[in-house]
Amino acid sequence: MISEKQKKILAFPYSKFDLIICDGSVRSGKTSIMSVSFVNWAMENYSNQLFGLCGKTVDSCWKNLVIPLTSMTYIHERYSIKIKRAEKIVEIRNGEVTNYFEIFGGKDEGSAALIQGRTFAGVLLDEVALMPESFVNQALARCSVEGAKMWFSCNPDNPQHWFYVNWIQNAKARNALHLHFTMRDNPSLSEKTLERYESMYSGVFYKRYILGEWVAAEGLVYDFGEDNITDDIPDSGEYAVSVDYGTLNPFAACLWCWDGKTATMIREYYYSGRNEHANKTDEEYYVELGKLIGDLPVSAIVVDPSAANFIEVIKRHGKYKVRKAVNDVIPGIATVQRYLHDGTIKIHRSCKNCIREFGLYRWDEKSNEDKPIKDSDHVLDSLRYYTFTLLRRKVGKEPYIPLYERW
Numbered sequence: 001m002i003s004e005k006q007k008k009i010l011a012f013p014y015s016k017f018d019l020i021i022c023d024g025s026v027r028s029g030k031t032s033i034m035s036v037s038f039v040n041w042a043m044e045n046y047s048n049q050l051f052g053l054c055g056k057t058v059d060s061c062w063k064n065l066v067i068p069l070t071s072m073t074y075i076h077e078r079y080s081i082k083i084k085r086a087e088k089i090v091e092i093r094n095g096e097v098t099n100y101f102e103i104f105g106g107k108d109e110g111s112a113a114l115i116q117g118r119t120f121a122g123v124l125l126d127e128v129a130l131m132p133e134s135f136v137n138q139a140l141a142r143c144s145v146e147g148a149k150m151w152f153s154c155n156p157d158n159p160q161h162w163f164y165v166n167w168i169q170n171a172k173a174r175n176a177l178h179l180h181f182t183m184r185d186n187p188s189l190s191e192k193t194l195e196r197y198e199s200m201y202s203g204v205f206y207k208r209y210i211l212g213e214w215v216a217a218e219g220l221v222y223d224f225g226e227d228n229i230t231d232d233i234p235d236s237g238e239y240a241v242s243v244d245y246g247t248l249n250p251f252a253a254c255l256w257c258w259d260g261k262t263a264t265m266i267r268e269y270y271y272s273g274r275n276e277h278a279n280k281t282d283e284e285y286y287v288e289l290g291k292l293i294g295d296l297p298v299s300a301i302v303v304d305p306s307a308a309n310f311i312e313v314i315k316r317h318g319k320y321k322v323r324k325a326v327n328d329v330i331p332g333i334a335t336v337q338r339y340l341h342d343g344t345i346k347i348h349r350s351c352k353n354c355i356r357e358f359g360l361y362r363w364d365e366k367s368n369e370d371k372p373i374k375d376s377d378h379v380l381d382s383l384r385y386y387t388f389t390l391l392r393r394k395v396g397k398e399p400y401i402p403l404y405e406r407w
């Protein structure tokens with residue numbers, strides 16, 4: 001079954017429009033139907049031509065676009081498909097007609113250079129809002145075969161984003177068919193699945209990825225309340241520490257316990273060299289970490305990746321395993337939001353600085369892109385390092401991978 005909105009994607013090649021833009025919620029049935037429509041159009045109208053299939057990276061394009069497309073029964077019942085992974089080419093044949101679909105990644109340096117040398121009869125750009133504008137303009141410039149069409153899909157971002165301003169708001173002038181999707185436009189999702197996806201996001205990410213709206217990130221970064229605070233300390237579990245390093249700026253370390261279901265921040269250490277009018281040395285901080293940990297068996301200490309010297313100090317002592325934190329800010333924040341929302345993360349009431357920062361940490365509303373104000377973010381950065389580096393690997397895998405983990 002195909003939804004009414006999806007039928008419009010299938011009808012697009014026969015319309016007066018030169019390009020199609022599908023934006024909206026995650027899992028709303030944009031990419032799958034667009035890729036089918038793209039291949040059908042290419043095979044019906046051209047032979048021996050080159051088409052571009054673009055994702056954020058070459059890898060994400062294989063995973064999110066090419067593999068799902070070429071595994072569809074509908075596609076391999078109609079076409080014979082040859083995948084040349086090393087050459088990044090998918091060759092599709094139907095009787096006498098053969099076309100070539102080359103894979104590109106908007107964020108991959110090599111791809112951007114390669115695309116300049118190509119001549120396309122059409123390109124499909126999946127998750128276009130994650131690509132640089134220069135790559136998209138280059139892809140457009142390469143579509144010089146007569147009758148060439150362009151296909152775009154993305155999830156919403158900030159309303160000041162170049163794709164929203166220059167393409168979506170300009171759709172009419174560009175002769176583009178703009179279709180807005182919500183999860184209800186995907187007929188394959190059951191109520192239960194819809195609810196599960198809805199529970200993965202909150203705050204600005206809920207508005208964008210579930211409601212499909214282009215909204216700015218504003219107000220407090222995290223929706224935090226009494227529900228996220230606990231008075232209990234787990235009896236046992238896997239212990240870990242996360243550190244946001246600072247000498248003049250505050251230094252924040254959190255002690256975590258993962259009991260297989262919940263990660264509790266059980267203690268914190270917070271020191272502001274500026275407020276105390278005295279800086280601590282790395283060795284002194286190391287001693288403080290030891291006091292925070294006590295006798296607990298700690299599996300790893302995750303540290304601010306920019307604190308190379310402090311990482312070295314921990315290593316030299318040879319007592320704890322140390323890891324550089326993964327510092328992807330926005331995916332990290334979205335992951336923390338999700339785990340606060342579904343109760344995976346709890347903060348012990350004694351972690352006063354952490355609770356204080358939750359009430360202060362805000363989005364920078366003057367910025368054109370998602371950016372938190374770098375203030376009152378020390379314990380929260382430490383929390384994010386733990387969550388995005390260690391915790392997300394422990395929480396059970398969902399069959400559907402949220403957008404912010406797909407790249």
Ligand SMILES: Nc1ncnc2c1ncn2[C@@H]1O[C@H](COP(=O)(O)OP(=O)(O)OP(=O)(O)O)[C@@H](O)[C@H]1O
Binds near residue numbers: 006181186188
């Ligand atoms: N009409 C349909 N019938 C059966 N399955 C469908 C239909 N439309 C979409 N699906 C399936 O639903 C899932 C989500 O669809 P798709 O990947 O196209 O969504 P999307 O809008 O691109 O999502 P995202 O924004 O997360 O990339 C896929 O597994 C797809 O195969």
Ligand SMILES: [Mg+2]
Binds near residue numbers: 030031032127153
């Ligand atoms: Mg998609």
